[in-house]
Amino acid sequence: MKTLLVVGIGAGNPEHITIQAIKALNRADVLFIPDKGASRADLADLRRDIIARYVTNPASRTLSYAVPKRDAANPDYAAGVDDWHAALAQRFAGLLEDVPEDGAGAFLVWGDPGLYDSTIRIIERLRADKAVALESIPGITAVQALTAAHCIALNRIGEPVHITTGRQLGAVTTDTVVMLDGQTAFTSADPDLEIFWGAYLGTPDEITISGRLGDVAAQIVETRKTARARHGWIMDTYLLRQRC
Numbered sequence: 001m002k003t004l005l006v007v008g009i010g011a012g013n014p015e016h017i018t019i020q021a022i023k024a025l026n027r028a029d030v031l032f033i034p035d036k037g038a039s040r041a042d043l044a045d046l047r048r049d050i051i052a053r054y055v056t057n058p059a060s061r062t063l064s065y066a067v068p069k070r071d072a073a074n075p076d077y078a079a080g081v082d083d084w085h086a087a088l089a090q091r092f093a094g095l096l097e098d099v100p101e102d103g104a105g106a107f108l109v110w111g112d113p114g115l116y117d118s119t120i121r122i123i124e125r126l127r128a129d130k131a132v133a134l135e136s137i138p139g140i141t142a143v144q145a146l147t148a149a150h151c152i153a154l155n156r157i158g159e160p161v162h163i164t165t166g167r168q169l170g171a172v173t174t175d176t177v178v179m180l181d182g183q184t185a186f187t188s189a190d191p192d193l194e195i196f197w198g199a200y201l202g203t204p205d206e207i208t209i210s211g212r213l214g215d216v217a218a219q220i221v222e223t224r225k226t227a228r229a230r231h232g233w234i235m236d237t238y239l240l241r242q243r244c
């Protein structure tokens with residue numbers, strides 16, 4: 001049976017990778033690199049860098065694949081995501097053809113495959129039709145990169161933490177980590193909260209800002225805008241919590 005390895009590669013620093021992930025990458029006959037277009041070339045380059053640094057298996061090869069785009073204009077978000085995943089499952093089925101029988105293919109997944117990533121879900125769709133083994137190898141998440149960059153603990157003593165998206169951010173009653181926020185949702189949050197914000201975490205371009213939200217929100221919006229224009233993309237994450 002063929003095996004698909006879903007390998008967490010960390011959130012931007014090639015040194016985030018674990019020994020378990022390096023071993024998994026070296027088991028793969030084919031290493032799949034997602035191609036999200038020229039504006040996201042940096043992200044494909046990081047994956048290539050990881051392969052060049054850590055893959056010593058001379059028999060393996062890399063294979064780029066174009067990532068279909070989600071129809072952001074679909075007013076039904078869930079239906080749009082479902083269509084997009086169906087298109088990705090079809091693409092993955094094509095990639096599986098390139099894996100030799102009893103061999104393995106590896107997806108290099110940003111951060112950890114279990115956090116805001118659908119690679120596992122999409123492979124599960126594929127498995128409804130095809131017999132294929134699946135293994136997930138954990139990676140360092142953007143959340144860990146954020147707390148490390150700010151030298152803070154994620155949770156306060158005995159307290160919970162809520163992880164959500166910008167789209168879902170409501171009133172902050174629990175310490176909250178926000179990911180996937182293209183709308184700068186923090187600008188509508190209580191200005192008396194404390195924010196720990198980070199972009200391009202773990203990379204040489206890492207930027208961090210922290211403080212009382214009302215004091216730093218405008219600076220984050222401006223920094224974000226300038227950085228996004230410079231790189232052509234931005235990935236940022238932040239923690240909001242009541243100030244002590």
Ligand SMILES: C[S@@+](CC[C@H](N)C(=O)[O-])C[C@H]1O[C@@H](n2cnc3c(N)ncnc32)[C@H](O)[C@@H]1O
Pocket residue numbers: 011012109110111112113114115116117140141142143145178179180181198199200201202203235236237
């Ligand atoms: C599709 S999710 C992937 C999360 C990933 N699986 C993880 O474990 O961190 C993409 C979001 O993760 C966050 N993110 C990923 N890498 C980041 C980085 N290096 N710096 C800041 N945020 C990052 C951003 O919120 C981005 O919108």
